[in-house]
Amino acid sequence: MSTHAHLDADIREVLTAWSAPTPAQERLRQEYLAHIEAHEQASAKAGPPAHFTASCLVVDEAGERVLLTLHRKVGRWLQFGGHIEASDAEVAGAALREAVEESGLPADALTLRPALAQLDRHALGSGFSRCTEHLDLRWVAVAAAGSEPVVSAESLDVAWWPVDDLPPDTEDSIRELVALATALPYGNATSRRQDSALP
Template sequence: MPATLHADAKSLLTGWQPATPAGRRARAATLRLLDDGPVALTRAHRPGHLTASTLVVDATGSRVLLCLHGRYGVWVQLGGHCEPDDATLAGAALREATEESGITGLRLDPRPIDLDIHPVTCHGRSTHHDVRFVAVAPPDAVERVSPESTALGWFAPDALPRPLADATEQLVAPALAAVRRTRARRAP
C-alpha cells in the first residue's frame, strides 16, 4: 500500500472528532493500528486492516442504497478493501461505492460519519476497521448489481431490510444529518 494512503488515513482520523464515546474508542484503536505502517491497510495485516465504506443516499435525501452481500447474506452499505491505486481513504470509499452500485456521479462527503471495528473471515480471521462515509446519488441514478452482491435496493430509513448487518442501521441517522448539513451550507 502506498505511504500516501497511509498518511492520508492517519491525518483524516487524527482530525476527525467522533460524536460518541464508542466512536472515540474506535478512532483511538484504529490510530494505534495505523502505527504499524502502510501494511495496516492490507489484508496481509493479521491484527486487522482499514476498510472504507459508504452509505449512499438518494438525491431527495429520503432513501438509502444497500446491497445484499453475496458472501454473508445480509444487507450492508457499500464498501471494502483499500487498493494500491487509492490515494485517499475517501477516494477508496468512493471507488468502492461506484464499483458496487454501478452509479456514476456519486458526491462523497470526505468527512467520515462513523468508524466500526468488527471481526471478519476474509483470508482467515482478522478485523476490519471500517471508516464510513456518506455519498449522494445524482437524481437520475440507476444502480447495477456487482459481482460482490446478490441485490441492491433503495430503502426508507424506517423500512430497512432484514437481515441487516449489525452496524449498518447506526449509519442512517448520521448519513442523513450529514446530507442535510451539506445542503444547508450550499443554500443561498
Template sequence: MSLHRDAQAVLTGWSAPTADEELLRKEFLDHLHAYDDAMSRECVPGHLTATTAVLSHDGARVLLTLHPKAGMWLPMGGHCESDDLSLFQAALREATEESGIPGLVLLDGPLALDRHKVWCHPPHSWHLDVEYGAVAPAGAEAVISDESLDLRWFAIEEIPELSDEATRRLARRARERLHAG
C-alpha cells in the same frame, strides 16, 4: 501523501461523536502506528477499509447490497487498493464500483467508525471500517455488480432486519449530513 499517512491524518483530525467511536478512533490510530501494511488486506490482524452509505438525491433512501459472504444488507465498501491515495478516494471508488452509479458526490466525512470480524483471514481478522456517505444524482439507477447478490433502495427508516445497527447508524448520519448542507 501515502494512503497510510492520509488515514492517520483523517483519524487524528476526526472528532468522534460517541465515546465508543473515540475508543475505536484511538484503536485505529494505534493499529496504523503498529503496522506499516495496516491499509492492506494482507495485514492479518486487521486492516482499514472504506464503507459508504449511498443515499438517493433527496436523502430519503439508502442503497444497500446483499453481501454474499455476510448474508446481510450492507452499505457499499471494501478494501483499500494500492492506487488509492486517500480514504475519501477509496470510499468513493468502492461506492461507485458496487453501486454502478456514476457521479456520486461524497459527503464530508468520515461519519462513523466500526470494527467487525471478517472472513479475509479467519478466524482472527478485523475490518477497521472508516465510514462515509455519498449522494446519488437524481434519477440514478443502480447496477448490480458481481460482488453482490442483490442491490436495492430502502427508506432509511425501513432498513431490513437482515442488516445491522452500524448500517442504520451510518444511513442516519449520512442523511443528517446531507440535510445540514
C-alpha cells in the same frame, strides 16, 4: 518501501483531525490510531490480518432512501465497501471507488460528503480467507436524482431502501450510520464529486 505508506499516512491524518460524535466512536478512533502505529501496511489486504477498509453509504438527494448491497459473502444487506488499493490516492477516494464499483452508478452521479461519518471494527466470518478483522472507515455519498444501480459480481442484489424501513437484519452500526447520514442537511452541503476524489 510500503506500497500503502501514503494511505496509512492519510488514515492517520483523517483520524487525527476527526471529532468523534460519541464516546464509543472516540474509543474506536484511539484504537485505530494505535493500530496504525503498531503495524506496517495497515491499510493493505496483504498487511496484518486485522486491517483498515473503506466504505460508503449512498443516500438519495432527499435523504429518504439508502442504497444497499446484498453482499455475496456475508449474505446480508450492507453499505458499499472493501479493501483499500495501493492505487487509491486517499482513503476517502477508496470508499467512493467501492461505491461506484459495487453500485454500478455512473461516476458523476455520486457526491462524496467530505467528512468521515463513522468507524466500525468487526470480526469476519469463515467466508473470508486471511482477513480476520476489518477496521472500517465510513463515508456518505449523495446520489443524483434518478440514479439506478446495477448489480455487480460482488453482490446478490442492490436496491434502494426507505430509511424508516430497512431490512430486518440490518446491523445496529449501519442503522446508526443511516441515522447520521440522513440527519445532515442536503441542499447546501459542501461536497466533492467522485471524479475529483479518485486518482
